[in-house]
Amino acid sequence: MPRFRNEDYTVHVRLNDYLDIICPHYEDDSVADAAMERYTLYLVEREQYQLCQPQSKDQVRWQCNQPSARHGPEKLSEKFQRFTPFTLGKEFKEGHSYYYISHSPQAHANPQEKRLPADDPEVQILHSIGHSAAPRLFPLAWAVLLLPFLLLQTP
Incomplete structure (x- = not known):
């Protein structure tokens, strides 16, 4: 089973695949609220990705803000598609790169930032590389958040 560390990692997805984000979830009172x-997850340009700094609130894709939800962990999905009928949907083009970052609002003094680029250099394949730019506070919860990236791998 793959483990997420501070090194880079790669995930391959194809057009019409889904990127599922499973937010951290806590079922008991063992962790203080x-x-x-x-996390707030952003879809950003390359410069903002490299700085791990979004430019505006318009770049927010998802909010993982219900860690103790009764219904279980939140699941957020992004479909890699050329066209979308939804106004909030994102259209992905072959040959372009797309970058995701996340910020943790509770880490003011030591911001927790995670990065994941997604690009399409081979026309039909989206290639994703992620890098953790900061120390991890809860490795298991972050691994659960990123596990769907590995499930999208193609042989």
């Missing part, structure tokens, strides 16, 4: 992981 203030210590529960929450």
Whole structure:
């Protein structure tokens, strides 16, 4: 089973695949509410990805902000498609690169930032590489958040 560390990692997806984000979830009271992981995920340009700094709130794709939801962990999905009928949907073009970053609002003094680029250099394949730019507070919860990336791998 793959483990997420501070090194880079690669995930391959194809057009019409889904990128599922499983947000951190806590089912018991063993973690204080203030210590529960929450993330805002952004779809950004390359420069903002390299700086791990979004330019505007318009770049927010998802909010992982219900870590103790009764219904279980939140699942957020992005479909890699050329066209979308939804106004909030994103259209992905072959040969272009797309970058995701996340910020943790509870880490003001030591921001927790994660990065994941997704590009399409081979026309039909989207190639994703992720890098953790900061120390991880809850490795298991972040691994659960990123597990769907590995499930999208193609042989």
